[in-house]
Amino acid sequence: MRFDIVREVFLKELRETMRDRRSLVMMFGIPLLLYPLLTMAMAGAATSTAKKLQEQVARVAVLHPSEAPGLVELLRSKPKEVLLLERTDAESALAKGELEAVIVLPEGLEERALAGASPKVRIRTDGSRTGSAITEGKIGKLLTAYDRWLVEQRLKARGVPISVVEPIGRIEEDVASGEKRFGSRLALLLPMMLLITGMLGAFFPAINVTTAERELSTLETLLVTPATKLELLMGKTILVLLSALLTAGLNMLSMSLVMWRITSQASGGAMDFSVSPVSLLLAYLAAVPTIVFFAALVMLVGLFARNYREANSFATPVMLLSLIPVLISMGDPKATPALLVTPCVNTTLVIRDVLSGRGNVSDFAIAFGSSMVYAALMLSLAGRVFSSESLVNPSWEPLSLKGLRKGAREKGARRLPEVDEALGLFALSLVLLFYVAPVWMKLPFLVLMVNVQLFLIAGPALAAAALFRYQWRETFSLAAAAPGRMIGGALLALGIIPFVYGYVAVQDRFFPRDPEAMKNVERIFRPVLEGPDWKVALTVILVGLVAGVTEEILYRGPIQSAFARKMPAWAAIGITSLLFAGAHMDLHGFLPRAAIGFVLGSIVIRTGSLFPAILMHSLYDTTVLALSRWAPKGSVISPELASTLPPGGVPTLVAQLLLGAALFAAGWWLCFGGKRSRKLEPLSATS
Amino acid sequence: MIEVDHLSKTYDDPDGGQIYAVRDATLHCAAGQVYGLLGPNGAGKTTTLRCLATILTPTEGTARIAGHDLLKEPDAVRRSLGFHTASTGLYGRLTPRETLRFFASLYGWKAARLEKRVEEVLAMFHVTEYADRANDRLSTGMKQRVSLARAAVHDPPVLILDEPTSGLDPLVGQMVEQSVQELAKAGKCILFSTHDLQQAEDLCQRIGVIVRGRVVAEGTVEELCARTGGRNLRAAFFALVKEADPDYGVGVMDAV
Numbered sequence: 007m008r009f010d011i012v013r014e015v016f017l018k019e020l021r022e023t024m025r026d027r028r029s030l031v032m033m034f035g036i037p038l039l040l041y042p043l044l045t046m047a048m049a050g051a052a053t054s055t056a057k058k059l060q061e062q063v064a065r066v067a068v069l070h071p072s073e074a075p076g077l078v079e080l081l082r083s084k085p086k087e088v089l090l091l092e093r094t095d096a097e098s099a100l101a102k103g104e105l106e107a108v109i110v111l112p113e114g115l116e117e118r119a120l121a122g123a124s125p126k127v128r129i130r131t132d133g134s135r136t137g138s139a140i141t142e143g144k145i146g147k148l149l150t151a152y153d154r155w156l157v158e159q160r161l162k163a164r165g166v167p168i169s170v171v172e173p174i175g176r177i178e179e180d181v182a183s184g185e186k187r188f189g190s191r192l193a194l195l196l197p198m199m200l201l202i203t204g205m206l207g208a209f210f211p212a213i214n215v216t217t218a219e220r221e222l223s224t225l226e227t228l229l230v231t232p233a234t235k236l237e238l239l240m241g242k243t244i245l246v247l248l249s250a251l252l253t254a255g256l257n258m259l260s261m262s263l264v265m266w267r268i269t270s271q272a273s274g275g276a277m278d279f280s281v282s283p284v285s286l287l288l289a290y291l292a293a294v295p296t297i298v299f300f301a302a303l304v305m306l307v308g309l310f311a312r313n314y315r316e317a318n319s320f321a322t323p324v325m326l327l328s329l330i331p332v333l334i335s336m337g338d339p340k341a342t343p344a345l346l347v348t349p350c351v352n353t354t355l356v357i358r359d360v361l362s363g364r365g366n367v368s369d370f371a372i373a374f375g376s377s378m379v380y381a382a383l384m385l386s387l388a389g390r391v392f393s394s395e396s397l398v399n400p401s402w403e404p405l406s407l408k409g410l411r412k413g414a415r416e417k418g419a420r421r422l423p424e425v426d427e428a429l430g431l432f433a434l435s436l437v438l439l440f441y442v443a444p445v446w447m448k449l450p451f452l453v454l455m456v457n458v459q460l461f462l463i464a465g466p467a468l469a470a471a472a473l474f475r476y477q478w479r480e481t482f483s484l485a486a487a488a489p490g491r492m493i494g495g496a497l498l499a500l501g502i503i504p505f506v507y508g509y510v511a512v513q514d515r516f517f518p519r520d521p522e523a524m525k526n527v528e529r530i531f532r533p534v535l536e537g538p539d540w541k542v543a544l545t546v547i548l549v550g551l552v553a554g555v556t557e558e559i560l561y562r563g564p565i566q567s568a569f570a571r572k573m574p575a576w577a578a579i580g581i582t583s584l585l586f587a588g589a590h591m592d593l594h595g596f597l598p599r600a601a602i603g604f605v606l607g608s609i610v611i612r613t614g615s616l617f618p619a620i621l622m623h624s625l626y627d628t629t630v631l632a633l634s635r636w637a638p639k640g641s642v643i644s645p646e647l648a649s650t651l652p653p654g655g656v657p658t659l660v661a662q663l664l665l666g667a668a669l670f671a672a673g674w675w676l677c678f679g680g681k682r683s684r685k686l687e688p689l690s691a692t693s
Numbered sequence: 694m695i696e697v698d699h700l701s702k703t704y705d706d707p708d709g710g711q712i713y714a715v716r717d718a719t720l721h722c723a724a725g726q727v728y729g730l731l732g733p734n735g736a737g738k739t740t741t742l743r744c745l746a747t748i749l750t751p752t753e754g755t756a757r758i759a760g761h762d763l764l765k766e767p768d769a770v771r772r773s774l775g776f777h778t779a780s781t782g783l784y785g786r787l788t789p790r791e792t793l794r795f796f797a798s799l800y801g802w803k804a805a806r807l808e809k810r811v812e813e814v815l816a817m818f819h820v821t822e823y824a825d826r827a828n829d830r831l832s833t834g835m836k837q838r839v840s841l842a843r844a845a846v847h848d849p850p851v852l853i854l855d856e857p858t859s860g861l862d863p864l865v866g867q868m869v870e871q872s873v874q875e876l877a878k879a880g881k882c883i884l885f886s887t888h889d890l891q892q893a894e895d896l897c898q899r900i901g902v903i904v905r906g907r908v909v910a911e912g913t914v915e916e917l918c919a920r921t922g923g924r925n926l927r928a929a930f931f932a933l934v935k936e937a938d939p940d941y942g943v944g945v946m947d948a949v
Contacts, residue, residue, distance in 0.1 A: 014798045018787070025786040025827075222782030227843065230746045230776040231799040232768050398748055399704075 007240065011233045015241025019215055023245060029210040033249060037203065037256040042264045049268040059137040063089045064106040064144050067096040073111040074127075077152045087144050100132055106141040107131045119156050120163070189285060189361035192265055196289060196361065197354040199261055200254045201328035204297035207253025208246050208304045209321060215242035216308030217317040226398055239392045243305065243385065250301040251294065258290055289357045292370065295377035296353040300328065302384035309391045341369050343591065344440035347376040368520075368593050375588045379433055386426035420477045427474065428568035431466050432585050435560060438462040439589070451533045452545065456552055464556035467563050482563045487615035494676025495618030498605055499625040501670030503633075504662045506598040519594050535635045546631040554624030561586045561603070562610045562619050570611065579607035602626065609677050618677060694851050694882030695722040695745065700754035701906075702740050714740040716906040717754070722884055722899065724850065727877045729897030730886040731930055733941060737906040738886045739778070742855050745884070746776040759850045759882075772800065775844035778855035779837070785829035789820050789839040792828065793846045800847035810846065818842040818872060834865030841872060852876060852883045858892065870896055894926040902930060904937035 023029045066088045071078045081090050091105065099105040110128040118125050129145055131138045158168055219225040228238055307324055311317035327350070334351050341355045352373035359365035391397070423431075439462050446454050471481055478484060534545050561582055569578035583603030587596045606619045700718045703711040715737040722728035732738050743749045745756055747767045756763045759773035783792060793811045802810060815821045818838045823831060828839065837857065844852060854873070858866040873896060877883050887893050893900060894914055901911045910917055910933050914926050921936075923929035934941055 011799060014795060018784070018791075018795045021791070022784060022786045222785070223778070223780045224782045224784060226743075226746075226748055226776070226778070227781050227796070228799075229748050230771055230774070231796065232771045232801070233799045395749055398743070 007234070007237055011237045012241045012244070015233065015238055016244050019211070019242055019245040022214060023211050023249065026210060026214065029214070029249065032206050032210055033253045034256065036206070037253065037260040041257065041260055045261070045264045046268070049264075053268075053271070055136075059140050062137065062140075063087065064141040065089050065091055065104070066107045066109060066141075066145065067091050067093045067099065067105050068109045068111060069096060070111045070113070073113060073115040074152075076116055076155060077109075077111070077149075080148055080152050080155070084148065087148065097130075100130060103132070103135060106135075106138070107145055109145065116156075120159055122160065189363060190358070191269065192262060193358035193361040195261070195265075196258065197293065197357045198328065199257055200290070200293040200357070201296060201300055201350070201353075202325070203257035204250040204254035204293070205300045205304055205325055205328055208250035208297075208301035211249045212246045212301065212304040212308045213311075213314060213317045215246060216305055217311045217314055220309075220311075220397065221313045229398065235393045236389070239389055243302070243388070246301050246305055247298055250297050254293065254297050255290060258286065262286060285360055285363075288360045288365070288370070292356045292360060292374060293353050295374060295381040296350055298381040299349065299377065299384050300324075302381065302388050303327075306384065306388045306391060309388060309397065343372070344444065346372045347436050347440050349377065349380045353377055371593050372591055376433075376436060379429060379436070379585070379588075383426060383429035383433055386424075386429055390424060390426050420475045422571060423470070423474070423476055423481055423564040423568040425568050425572055427470060428565040431470055431560065431564055432589070434466050435463055436589060438466070451530070452548070455549060459552045459556035464559040467560040467565075470564060476564065481567050482559060483567070483610050483614055483616040485613075485615045487613050487617045490676045491609075491613045491615065491618045492621055494673045494678075495609060495620075495622035496625050497669045497673030498609070498677065499622040499673075500629065501666045501668070501673055502602060502605065503626065503629060504666035505670075506602070508659075508663060509598055510594070513594065513597075517594065531631070531634070534631065542635055543632070546628050546635075549631060550624040550626070550628030553627045554620045554622075557586070558606065558610075558616055558620045558623055562607060562616055566607055566610065575611050579604055579611060582607050612678050622673075694724045694726075694759055695720070695728070695756065695884055697721070697741070697745065697756040698754055700741070700744060700751045700756055702737075702744055702749060703752045713906045715744065715751075715903075718903065718906070718908045720901045720908055720911055722882050724882045725877055725880050726898045727873060727883045727885055727896050729893040729900045730884060730903060731888075731890070731893055731900060732886075732903035733934060736903045738903055739855055740906075741903065742776075742778075742853050742884065742886060746774060746853055747771055748776075772847070773849055774851040774853055775847070775849040776853045776855075777841055777844035777857055779857060779859040780855075781840060783828040783836055783839055783843070786827060788825045788827055789831075789842070790815065790824040792839060792843055796843050797846045802847065810848070814842045814846050817845075817875075819868070834861055834868075837861055837865065837869065838872075841869065845876065850881060852881055854883065854885045856886055856888065858887065858889065866892075890927045890930055900926070902933045904934050904941070907937065909933055909937040 063086065066081065068078060068081070068090065071092075078090070081088055093099050093105065096105060096108045100108050108130040110130065112125045112127070115125050115127065127149065129142065129149075131142055157171060161168055161170065219228070229235070303324055304321060307320045308317050311320050330350055334345075334354055338358075339345060339355070341359060345355055346352045346369055356365065356370055356373040359369065439458070442462055443454075443458050446457055449457065470476070471478060534549065535542055565585065566578055566582040569581050572578075573581075583600045583606075586603040586606075587599035590596075590599055592599075602623075606623060609619045609622065610616055697718055697720045700715060701713060702715045703713050706712045718737070718741055720728070720730075730738050730741065740749065744751045745758065745763070747763065747770055751763070758770045761769040761773060763770055787795070790811060793814055794807065797807050797810060812821070815824050818841055820835070820838055820842055823835060828836060831839065837860075841854075841857060844854070857873070858869050861869065870892065873883060873885065885893075885897060897914075899911070899913060900917055901908050902917070903909070910920065912920070914929075917926065917929040917933070918924065921929040921932035923932055
């Protein structure tokens, strides 16, 4: 990709956008003018109405006032709260709105109450009128005071002091700081605002760079230049994303300021309702991948539309999607792992937790990482559509179902997976893992493990290969491997273990693991590691084998091979390793898993065969499990991960690391030495 | 300069099967020559030109543009050709000067060389006077000239022009024809599609007639007349279309 071409395309799109008043109004006008004014006006009106109602004196009639002279006296003593009116037509006056409430006293109320009975007072209000709740509140308060007076009289008559019924006093304090309370209020609105305004910001630029190009037939003039489709799309995408992110950011700032002002005013300056800029920044950061997701979605819609009108009507249902977070946040659910990988919802939850001071690094990382995958998926889908020849075919009907008919699909030749399909597979596996696996939690460990690995990890990859007619051999690198390569894979697995354990031990000192999470892992694996030696040995071999085979089938299968066709091998291996490490949802193990993933990916690219990688993966998992039962306590390679030195001291440590290095070097030489077994398919010149 | 070799382009028919938009087309056009591609509506002219411009990928056959293979060196092909159609638009919010600068930069032109070339092309197509007015505010004729200037801004040896005079008044049409002739004189190879048979006769050194996706005849105007016995290109064209597709325009062509 030539960055000067991308820059030229971006600058041209920027110039056009800056001359488009609609985009400018969306980007700057709404957040900077309309929004604060509208919110302030609405809030001002609401506050003044509430204040007016509160200050209004409630007009009340009492039926049979002679039954409770004490109450009548009390009502009369509060002229600012209630105005006692004598009406014979009390009921109709209430219906007409000339009275706010009617208090109906039963016969001999006060007398009976003082004697120890509990007669009932009826308060009649018209619930359909504004402010009826306020009237009820005022009368309720006065009745409570009357109630208390009656109790005092009863006690006095029996010669008992009043403190008898007040064993404790109470002082109520809200422990949430002003910041937390403001944060949780902001959290209700902010996710929706960020996503909606992000989409609005993306809308016009996205339509300009996609639909307008098709509608005005300017797309052809771009496609005949030496600029590749990727360069064109990149320049255009940067503009759309910038516009979306800028609009969302400005709106967030503007909205926070407006809400801060309103909340502070409402509290009468009694509390500091500012929210820390760091929390706001984190909330914004959490939203970035989801804003990118929606911006790319709007671009996709723009690419499908033949004209502006179509784009508008396609975009409306998409806009509604951003309302989902509102529905979710209404239920105020706990941030479960499943919700943390659910697109859009995860962002809502993380923003809420960050703003109300409940956020944690791990949840943030999971939500951010999975949202990045969804954003990348949407961008690569947009890329796929942009690369399609059909885009310059005026009669193209992308939403037509005709092409999906069985016959039309089956006649195509077998092919290799595309990047969007790889990302889709990863996202599918992730969502399945978190939605389906918990349902199986009751199953015995081995059954659960085999089910999960087979159906949720390898299953989607194999199903996609069958459905999309992938070339099996190339996609899954099914070439046989020389025995030397296989031995190399095994040595790499054994050699890397002391380094991983050593690294984790060091990391634990600076970034200790959550003891709860450690206990959970232990609880899951305990049944595997208990029982007679032969049974444990068989189990750990089976677990390692299943994990190795299924995870390699997905990650080093369609995922890595899709990336490898579009970018240099190191980048494809790197991205695949990050996805592989991310899917384990364990921040503490992220780097070691990514490193192991990198070695596994390199083996497959270098040897052209999945089998040495499967062997390395299986052997590594089996050995780690076996070590947690049989390794001597306190050594670097024991799972307690001694933060203290092993019993042998530094020499033992160095010896273990040296042995690991020797095994790793030998494995490396066997796997990577000699001739390359397979050449990667060259990049397609048109992509 | 342009050598089309048994080129075909098919589309998937939504109702099953394949539709041939271009079938086994072969034609040759040399440097300094204007080659006219004639054919009824829907004959496959635009699809052929789009394939040659690398917008569409041919399903069979190939072509060489300025010595570069369409399928193997699409990038070199794009650098060697300028493409213009009557329907291609301009970015409404850019000015002609900005438009030319942008496109020249996509071809790798930079700085002083780019500026010099942009001014040259603006002058060549008589656009200098309104070079800083937004494209949206230009008349159809002005836009067409800017669009042609855009296609030629990187000084390509080959120009593919799809009905460049359609919808223009005779004066602007004349101006476009002059520009085409000047470009051919400067050694460019120009592949030109049109429905205006008189224009084709005046402008083109060679003519290809395409009917139902097939190139049914190729040659100079005289050769086509001699082959069909027609007294002019118009008569020859009707005869060729009728010969290739007897059902096309029944009644109309008999009257001619």
